[in-house]
Amino acid sequence: MRPKFTFITAILLIAGLLVSVMTASAVPSTIPCDNDDGILTEKEVSDAVCKYMLEDSQYSLDDVGDASYIFKFWDGKPKTVTDTHDREVTFYRPVERIITTNPDNSRMIIALGDLDKIIATDECTRSGCVLPRDNNDEKIAPEAWKALQIHGGGQLDDIPETNTRKEIDYERMAILKPDVVFDATWYNRGDLIKEKVGCPCVDAGAGFTFAESYAHIQLIGNALDQQEKADELELFVRSKVDMIESVTSQIDDSEKPTVYFAPRGAKKGFYDSVEGRDFTRTESVYEPLNIAGGINVAKECVGDKINVLSEQIVAWEPDYIFVAWSSSSSFGEPNGVDFVMETPELSDIPAVRNNNVYSCLYPYCRGRPIDRSLLNMIYMAKLLHPEQFSDLDMEAEGNEVYKQILGIDGVYTELAEYQPFLKEVN
Amino acid sequence: MKINKFAIGLALLIIAGFVFSPVALAAGGDVTDVERHVPSGLSTGKSAEITLEITGETPFMIGIVEIIPEGFAFPEDDADVSDAKYFKVDRNAGKIAFSVSDESEITYNVIPSGNDGSGFEGYWVDMLFQTQELNEGKERWKSVTDPNAVSTTMISSSTLEDTDDSSVSKAPGFGAFLASVSMIACLLIFRKYNSGGDKE
Numbered sequence: 001m002r003p004k005f006t007f008i009t010a011i012l013l014i015a016g017l018l019v020s021v022m023t024a025s026a027v028p029s030t031i032p033c034d035n036d037d038g039i040l041t042e043k044e045v046s047d048a049v050c051k052y053m054l055e056d057s058q059y060s061l062d063d064v065g066d067a068s069y070i071f072k073f074w075d076g077k078p079k080t081v082t083d084t085h086d087r088e089v090t091f092y093r094p095v096e097r098i099i100t101t102n103p104d105n106s107r108m109i110i111a112l113g114d115l116d117k118i119i120a121t122d123e124c125t126r127s128g129c130v131l132p133r134d135n136n137d138e139k140i141a142p143e144a145w146k147a148l149q150i151h152g153g154g155q156l157d158d159i160p161e162t163n164t165r166k167e168i169d170y171e172r173m174a175i176l177k178p179d180v181v182f183d184a185t186w187y188n189r190g191d192l193i194k195e196k197v198g199c200p201c202v203d204a205g206a207g208f209t210f211a212e213s214y215a216h217i218q219l220i221g222n223a224l225d226q227q228e229k230a231d232e233l234e235l236f237v238r239s240k241v242d243m244i245e246s247v248t249s250q251i252d253d254s255e256k257p258t259v260y261f262a263p264r265g266a267k268k269g270f271y272d273s274v275e276g277r278d279f280t281r282t283e284s285v286y287e288p289l290n291i292a293g294g295i296n297v298a299k300e301c302v303g304d305k306i307n308v309l310s311e312q313i314v315a316w317e318p319d320y321i322f323v324a325w326s327s328s329s330s331f332g333e334p335n336g337v338d339f340v341m342e343t344p345e346l347s348d349i350p351a352v353r354n355n356n357v358y359s360c361l362y363p364y365c366r367g368r369p370i371d372r373s374l375l376n377m378i379y380m381a382k383l384l385h386p387e388q389f390s391d392l393d394m395e396a397e398g399n400e401v402y403k404q405i406l407g408i409d410g411v412y413t414e415l416a417e418y419q420p421f422l423k424e425v426n
Numbered sequence: 427m428k429i430n431k432f433a434i435g436l437a438l439l440i441i442a443g444f445v446f447s448p449v450a451l452a453a454g455g456d457v458t459d460v461e462r463h464v465p466s467g468l469s470t471g472k473s474a475e476i477t478l479e480i481t482g483e484t485p486f487m488i489g490i491v492e493i494i495p496e497g498f499a500f501p502e503d504d505a506d507v508s509d510a511k512y513f514k515v516d517r518n519a520g521k522i523a524f525s526v527s528d529e530s531e532i533t534y535n536v537i538p539s540g541n542d543g544s545g546f547e548g549y550w551v552d553m554l555f556q557t558q559e560l561n562e563g564k565e566r567w568k569s570v571t572d573p574n575a576v577s578t579t580m581i582s583s584s585t586l587e588d589t590d591d592s593s594v595s596k597a598p599g600f601g602a603f604l605a606s607v608s609m610i611a612c613l614l615i616f617r618k619y620n621s622g623g624d625k626e
């Protein structure tokens with residue numbers, strides 16, 4: 001008898017766990033409290049609210065709350081947004097639980113005031129892509145880490161992780177019952193995530209043009225119903241771009257210096273065969289550089305991953321070179337500038353001859369961080385046109401950028417302590 | 427087969443924590459208060475108008491439930507109860523519920539059984555408040571304030587805290603039942619194997 005009883009209880013246990021997982025992945029695809037015609041009326045919502053308050057309802061508070069929200073803000077209908085890949089993404093519930101798979105989307109959600117809705121994220125949001133860490137993985141600007149509190153208390157790295165650079169845990173995502181997943185654009189897996197996780201997936205991401213950044217801001221703002229904050233953020237970014245462009249647009253192209261931009265740094269020299277890039281990797285489109293009043297020597301290059309010959313860089317004869325700063329430089333290791341200045345093959349380049357080789361912020365971090373784009377734009381402008389931008393306070397500007405995006409004061413000041421090249425232009 | 431006692435205990439704690447963990451609430455919302463005004467000098471059997479004053483910024487949408495004192499009644503016809511746009515009356519339970527959208531005041535009528543108007547109880551909930559929490563329930567309900575019946579409000583609050591929020595769950599009690607079954611099963615399995623271990 002006892003073995004039989006134990007067997008049954010074991011079966012019950014397993015069944016219970018299975019049921020729990022199955023119910024967790026059942027995400028609604030219709031509007032709550034609707035009579036199935038796809039449009040919520042005021043009467044339907046109000047009846048549901050009254051019944052709920054009388055405790056005579058099949059609907060939960062979440063149901064009637066969501067229905068009220070949909071009626072009030074979506075005209076009682078499902079909401080559709082068009083994502084970066086032109087996918088039509090339909091929401092049947094307001095977004096209260098978010099999973100992000102890359103830092104650009106996490107950062108944007110924070111900037112739009114919805115950090116407390118993020119229930120899981122990727123390894124880079126938790127590590128150093130939104131708030132900085134050093135090469136030892138120690139937090140830079142620890143006060144900023146503390147200031148950015150997640151729902152229920154804790155820091156960014158306390159958010160559960162559901163994906164790494166190479167792997168994504170669909171099952172865990174489904175169990176967490178998100179209302180939406182914001183995925184990076186380069187994976188092209190929005191439909192797969194929707195199918196496996198059972199919720200809408202928005203493919204969204206920033207780029208190296210500010211038009212892409214504005215579109216990113218507006219897309220996330222639209223999905224989160226944070227239109228006002230999105231407009232405010234876009235206006236802020238535009239104001240910074242205008243601040244620089246209003247000056248550099250007055251400079252004749254013939255007066256603008258030519259620039260070679262090495263966004264992947266030069267940690268391993270010309271080319272790192274493991275990563276497939278290094279000093280000879282460049283970008284043909286990096287708008288912060290153009291706005292800053294530089295002429296990108298690689299602007300005619302085509303393709304996504306442009307590796308050029310070192311001879312080509314010499315032939316371009318750039319007046320300036322910007323090499324993205326490597327975190328290993330903080331340990332006193334030779335940085336990209338050292339490599340360029342000390343490499344004989346590059347010694348005839350005007351930038352090298354005239355000591356116009358500079359570090360700049362690494363413009364990627366599992367995406368294209370808008371904060372770094374803005375800071376590089378201001379920083380490059382000050383270096384390329386020091387007289388015109390002599391009054392521009394880099395530290396104040398940098399702190400303002402982070403205040404706008406993360407809502408925290410003083411982040412740039414602490415970042416500049418770790419990346420000292422930033423202080424050279426103040 | 428030996429099963430580590432500590433590991434099982436830990437597993438049970440994790441399960442219990444997962445199932446029964448209290449919902450951490452995010453505070454806020456556009457509506458800040460709902461205040462009841464009961465006319466002084468109620469007369470037995472004579473209809474009296476109760477006013478609910480809502481303070482907050484539009485747009486808002488709230489649910490309100492009022493529980494009238496024992497012995498009090500609602501007028502027989504709904505049309506005589508309230509001119510609010512959306513309400514429902516449960517005469518057996520002595521309750522009236524409202525769905526209120528961007529209105530700063532609603533009223534309803536009762537027929538008193540005495541002249542003491544201090545026994546009203548009421549709760550409201552902000553329907554537009556957003557939180558990542560699942561299984562939201564009565565912990566989000568707030569008491570209707572009544573400047574003339576402070577003690578009533580206090581009683582209401584404690585009553586609310588005592589109330590289990592399972593009534594708003596889609597499957598009331600199922601989670602707790604499932605957790606209980608799971609834990610009992612674990613205990614039974616543990617006991618069986620552990621007793622064997624003791625014998626050795």
